[in-house]
Every structure is written in structure tokens, then in C-alpha cells.
Amino acid sequence: MLLIDCPWCGPRDENEFQYGGEAHIARPKDPASLSDAQWADYLFMRGNPKGRHRERWMHRSGCRRWFNVERDTVSHAITAVYRMGEAPPATAKPAATGDATSAEPRSSGDPGQWPAGGAE
Amino acid sequence: MPAARYSIFSLLRNAATYHREWQAAWRSPDPKPAYDVIIVGGGGHGLATAYYLAKEHRISNVAVLEKGWLGGGNTGRNTTIVRSNYLWDESAHLYEHSLKLWESLSQELNFNVMFSPRGVLNLAHNLHDLRELQRRVNAIRLNGIDSEILTTAQVKAMVPILNCSPNIRYPVLGASLQRRGGVARHDAVAWGFARGADALGVDIIQNCEVTGIRREGDRVVGVETTRGFIGAAKIGCVAAGHSSVLASMAGLRLPIESHPLQALVSEPIKPILHTVVMSAAVHVYVSQSDKGELVIGAGIDAFNSYAQRGSLPIIEEIMASACVLFPMFSRLKMLRSWAGIVDVCPDASPIISGTPVKGLYFNCGWGTGGFKATPGSGWVFAHTLAQDRPHPLNAAFSLERFTSGALIDEHGAAAVAH
Numbered sequence: 265m266l267l268i269d270c271p272w273c274g275p276r277d278e279n280e281f282q283y284g285g286e287a288h289i290a291r292p293k294d295p296a297s298l299s300d301a302q303w304a305d306y307l308f309m310r311g312n313p314k315g316r317h318r319e320r321w322m323h324r325s326g327c328r329r330w331f332n333v334e335r336d337t338v339s340h341a342i343t344a345v346y347r348m349g350e351a352p353p354a355t356a357k358p359a360a361t362g363d364a365t366s367a368e369p370r371s372s373g374d375p376g377q378w379p380a381g382g383a384e
Numbered sequence: 385m386p387a388a389r390y391s392i393f394s395l396l397r398n399a400a401t402y403h404r405e406w407q408a409a410w411r412s413p414d415p416k417p418a419y420d421v422i423i424v425g426g427g428g429h430g431l432a433t434a435y436y437l438a439k440e441h442r443i444s445n446v447a448v449l450e451k452g453w454l455g456g457g458n459t460g461r462n463t464t465i466v467r468s469n470y471l472w473d474e475s476a477h478l479y480e481h482s483l484k485l486w487e488s489l490s491q492e493l494n495f496n497v498m499f500s501p502r503g504v505l506n507l508a509h510n511l512h513d514l515r516e517l518q519r520r521v522n523a524i525r526l527n528g529i530d531s532e533i534l535t536t537a538q539v540k541a542m543v544p545i546l547n548c549s550p551n552i553r554y555p556v557l558g559a560s561l562q563r564r565g566g567v568a569r570h571d572a573v574a575w576g577f578a579r580g581a582d583a584l585g586v587d588i589i590q591n592c593e594v595t596g597i598r599r600e601g602d603r604v605v606g607v608e609t610t611r612g613f614i615g616a617a618k619i620g621c622v623a624a625g626h627s628s629v630l631a632s633m634a635g636l637r638l639p640i641e642s643h644p645l646q647a648l649v650s651e652p653i654k655p656i657l658h659t660v661v662m663s664a665a666v667h668v669y670v671s672q673s674d675k676g677e678l679v680i681g682a683g684i685d686a687f688n689s690y691a692q693r694g695s696l697p698i699i700e701e702i703m704a705s706a707c708v709l710f711p712m713f714s715r716l717k718m719l720r721s722w723a724g725i726v727d728v729c730p731d732a733s734p735i736i737s738g739t740p741v742k743g744l745y746f747n748c749g750w751g752t753g754g755f756k757a758t759p760g761s762g763w764v765f766a767h768t769l770a771q772d773r774p775h776p777l778n779a780a781f782s783l784e785r786f787t788s789g790a791l792i793d794e795h796g797a798a799a800v801a802h
Contacts, residue, residue: 265695266687279697283686285641304787308639308730312628314690337642337690 268333269345273326284320286310287332288352314338318352389494409575410582415589418615419447421769422607423622424594424630426450427459428570429747429754430622431577432762433769434586435493440763441770444585447616448578449609451593455574458624461692461724462755463647463669463681465660467504467565469531471520474780474792475733476527481777482760483564489759495576497568498674502659504565505539507709509554509665517560524562534559545656547711554666554708567660567671567679573758597633603742604634620745620769625690625725627748634741638748639786640727643684644694645752646702648721650713652676661709668705677719680706684726684752694723726751731791736765736778745769746783 266278292298292306311317317337322330334344334353344353388394388407398406421437423430426448438444450456466486468479485492486499508514517533524531539559540548548556578588589611596608597619606615621630625642653676662669669681682702685694699721707714729735729749734757736747747765750757764778774782785791 265697278695286688300787300789304639305637308786309637310628310639310641311637312641312688313632314626314629314642317688319688335687337688340689340691 266335266340266342268321268342270323270326270329271331271345271347272329273323276323276326280323280325282322282324284322284330286312287318287320316343409579410588412590413587415447415449415587415592415609415611415614418606419587420445420616421618421620422446422614422616423448423620424607425457425622425624425626426454426574426578426588426590427457427622427624428455428573428577428758429459429624429750429761429765430620431455431574431581431588432759433620433622433747433765434588434762435577435581435584436763436766437770438581438584438586441766443770446581446585447587447589447614448581449592449594449607449614450588450590451610453590454578454588455571458724458726458754459570459574459758461645461647461722462570463671463679464567464570464673464755465504465565465662465669465671465681466499466501466568466756467562467660468529468756469504469506469520469524469560469562469565470794471523472792472794473527475794476524476529478760478764478777478781479757480527480529481763482757485759485763486568486756487564489568489573489576493576493580495572495579497572497576499566499568500674501564501566502671503542503561503563504660505534505543505559505561505662507539507556507661507663507666508558508560509556509663511557513665514557517558521560529562530564531560531562534561543657543659543661545710545712546661547709552708554663556709565660567673568755569674570755573755577758577762594630594633597630597744599634599741602740604744616743618743618745618769620747620765622747622765624748624750624754625727627727627746631739631746634739634744636739636741636744638735638746638783639730640735640749641688642690642725643687643728644689644691644723645684645726646682646694646698646721646723647680648682648699648702649673649677649679649719650716651719653678653716656712657710663705663709666705666709668702668709670706670710678713678716684728685723690725692723692725726754728752730786732794733792734761734781735783736761736768737774737782737784738768738772739783 269275335342434448468483470476521531593610594607631638657672660671682698728751735749764775767775
């Protein structure tokens with residue numbers, strides 16, 4: 265069970281909240297100029313780190329506002345809660361894998377024989 | 385190599401020596417410096433891949449690397465349901481191929497996987513459910529797969545303990561039934577494939593965690609492990625919830641998020657439920673194991689996690705659903721609950737594919753429903769690894785579909801009910 269400290273309502277039971285997935289994925293400024301691979305990266309590819317994860321939550325049964333949470337995906341410990349639009353807190357150590365903080369869509373690598381979005 | 389066949393005679397012979405002379409079912413060799421193919425992940429899918437690589441493609445210089453013990457991940461944590469009643473052609477063909485392998489798997493492996501085709505019921509609780517099930521049944525039958533619609537009376541006759549009263553909030557209006565579906569013994573599947581692969585020369589190496597994937601240019605050359613570097617020109621990752629972790633070692637991102645999926649079993653009771661009952665609207669799926677425990681499965685916890693534990697509200701919801709459908713279950717004590725980490729794709733379909741890195745392949749994204757696919761998944765992945773191109777059965781399940789947009793949206797058949 266998570267005890268989530270809503271920035272407006274204070275600490276509440278996980279049951280009151282709705283999860284919104286990885287945070288800081290900015291919608292591309294000029295969607296029409298994106299390649300299919302870049303669009304796939306924005307839509308589907310995720311950091312999914314084992315460790316520190318920045319994610320969105322909404323206080324569904326309370327103030328119904330969205331905010332960001334930094335949480336460890338192994339211990340479930342919440343290390344930071346901050347409002348939409350605020351900069352994420354400086355991270356002492358990056359997540360064990362992946363990078364959940366990038367706001368820019370990534371470019372796709374050389375497609376090669378098995379073309380796929382998500383290559384760095 | 386332990387190639388002794390199991391039979392009534394081997395059972396009698398070993399009974400005469402008080403069962404102290406049984407050989408180990410597989411060796412535990414030290415890793416060689418290099419292999420033709422390395423499979424990362426010693427669950428059912430990984431072991432099946434190794435077995436079919438050796439059996440169908442004559443590639444036996446293969447290692448299966450497992451960070452824990454065989455079948456200790458999702459293979460040992462699922463609710464063991466096997467079925468192939470999927471809506472879309474691509475899924476139907478893949479899962480049906482798997483179901484056909486299940487039907488002769490015990491004979492194939494000379495190991496009793498206890499596959500029990502006891503039927504799988506999917507309940508409809510409103511008119512929309514019923515029409516959706518009818519559409520699915522029609523699509524499934526067009527693909528040559530058995531499926532039929534039952535009326536409320538037929539459902540009641542088949543499962544007398546099911547609450548079919550018209551006066552409840554979610555009355556049972558009918559159901560679809562796949563008679564060839566059922567359950568199997570999950571541990572036996574891992575052990576059977578491990579024994580079969582080992583007998584064909586595959587090295588199964590437990591307690592060996594992959595910590596890095598070594599690349600030279602655009603191709604892989606091997607893996608770093610807790611037991612040193614092991615070389616291989618082809619690496620197949622079959623690591624379920626940890627697929628993103630492996631992908632990031634090679635600088636790749638996957639369209640996958642990892643979630644806990646919980647299940648629980650009751651105290652053992654006498655046989656009362658001889659089939660599998662699943663409901664999407666009331667959100668529960670239940671069967672009774674041969675030991676007498678009711679095996680009850682839940683939905684995923686919404687948040688990302690690698691913790692193999694979920695939150696209590698999910699359990700409360702699933703038990704409430706079970707008690708609505710089966711009021712007599714309210715007197716049962718639950719014995720234990722657990723969670724596995726499932727790798728969920730945006731379209732609820734797996735990825736069985738090569739990657740932009742040459743020699744690196746992924747078999748992942750099975751999400752909440754991978755157990756039923758174990759033999760078929762290994763069969764097509766072995767083909768993909770051996771031939772360096774997909775089999776027609778898994779061509780549509782490529783990583784490329786997320787770029788092309790040709791998703792295989794199976795949420796209707798897969799999101800809840802596994």
C-alpha cells in the first residue's frame with residue numbers, strides 16, 4: 265500500500281488516487297515533422313526503470329488535481345512529491361536502468377534489418 | 385546425460401530402491417566461455433525456446449541463464465489457464481498453435497505437465513458483454529478454433545455453484561465456452577522443458593544473473609554475468625517483467641511497463657469446480673487445483689513496480705467479485721497471496737522479434753497472459769533465433785509494429801481475464 269502526500273490535501277491512502285504513468289513526456293511541439301520512429305517513441309516507448317521513477321498521479325477522490333511523484337519501483341518508497349510544472353528534484357543517483365526524465369522525444373537509431381522505434 | 389525415460393517400469397524399479405536412486409532431471413554445468421545461442425531467463429518460455437532450438441533446429445550449443453531458480457518467476461506465479469479464444473487472427477493462430485502443442489506436451493517431453501482440458505467459461509453480464517462474446521466466438525470459429533455460446537441455463541447446469549440469479553447486480557446472461565481450454569501444472573512445464581533441453585545438450589545455468597550485454601558496433605558478442613563473461617553471437621532475452629532492464633543494457637527502449645499481478649489460493653476443499661470460470665465485468669477468474677485449492681487471479685496494480693508484491697485493495701476487489709459469483713466462497717479462508725511482475729505492452733500482445741542490434745532478440749510483453757503460450761512462444765522464438773527471421777506465426781508480433789501502427793489490440797480478450 266502506498267501513502268501518497270497530495271500537494272494540496274496531504275497524506276492519503278493510495279485508493280484515493282489514479283495512476284497516470286511516466287511523467288515529463290512532453291508532447292512534440294511540431295507533431296507533423298516527426299518521423300514514424302520518433303512518433304512511436306513518444307507514444308509507446310517507456311523508461312520503465314528498476315529504481316527511481318518519476319510518475320504522475322491524480323487525486324481522484326479528493327481535489328482531482330494532477331501532480332508528480334518520484335517513487336522507487338523496487339521498495340515503493342516515495343522520495344518526492346511536486347506539482348505540475350515544477351522542476352523535478354535533483355536526483356542524487358540516477359535510476360538503475362533507463363532514463364525516465366527526458367522530456368524530448370528520442371531519435372531512432374539505424375533501423376537495420378529489424379526496424380524498430382526505441383533504439384537509442 | 386540423464387536420458388532415462390520415465391515410465392511405469394522406471395517407477396516400479398525406483399520403488400524397489402525406496403526412490404533413492406532417481407537421477408537429477410538436468411545437469412548443473414559450469415558455463416562454457418561461449419555458446420552459439422544464449423537464452424536469458426529460465427522460465428517456461430526461455431526453457432521452451434532452448435528445447436525447440438535443440439529439437440527442431442539442431443542447435444544444441446545453447447545456454448539458458450537464470451538469475452534465480454528455474455520457473456521461480458511468473459512461471460510459478462500464474463493461475464495456469466490455457467486457452468486460445470482470441471479475437472484477432474494473428475493472436476488466434478499463435479495461441480492455437482500453442483494449445484495444439486499443449487495437447488501432446490506430456491508425451492513429447494516424457495514428463496507429466498498435467499494439462500487438463502476442462503473447459504474455459506467467459507461469462508457475459510450484460511447485453512454488450514453477450515454481443516461481444518458472440519462476435520468473438522464467431523471470429524474464433526472462423527479461424528477453425530472450438531468455441532461456443534452457452535445460455536444461462538446451460539451455464540447453471542455446468543457450474544451449479546455459480547450465482548445465476550436474475551436479481552443480482554451483474555446477472556449471468558450467458559457465456560462463451562472453449563472446451564479444449566483448461567489448466568496445466570506450471571512447475572512441471574518448466575521442469576519438463578528443462579529436462580528435455582538438457583537431454584539434448586543445452587546447458588541450464590541457475591544463479592547466474594546477466595548484468596550487461598556486450599556489443600561490438602551494431603552487434604552483440606556476449607553477456608556479462610555474475611559468473612563472468614559468456615560469449616554468443618545470438619542472445620534471446622525472455623525475462624518477462626525485467627525485459628526493459630535487459631533492453632537498457634543494450635541501449636534500447638521497449639514499449640513495455642512492468643506491473644505487479646496478484647493471485648491467491650484458498651484452503652484446499654473437496655472438488656466443487658471442475659472448469660475454469662472467468663468474468664471480465666465482475667473481474668475475477670477462478671479454477672480449482674488438483675490439490676483442492678481454489679486458484680483466484682486478480683488484475684494488475686496500476687503503478688509500475690518490480691517488487692513482486694501488490695496492494696491490498698486489489699485483493700479486496702477480487703474477493704468481492706469471487707463472492708458475488710460464488711456466494712459459498714465467502715466461508716473460505718485464503719491461504720496465501722503473491723504477485724509476479726508482468727511486462728505489459730500498449731496493445732496487450734507480445735513482442736517476439738529481433739531488434740536494431742544484430743544478434744539480439746526479445747520475446748516479451750506477454751503481460752498478464754503468457755503461461756498459456758509457453759510451448760508456442762518457445763517454438764516460434766526458437767525459429768526466429770535459428771533462422772534470423774520470424775516464423776509466419778510471429779511475424780506480426782514484431783517490435784516494428786509500434787512504428788508502423790499495425791498493433792494487435794487484444795485488450796478485449798486479454799486485459800483482465802487470464
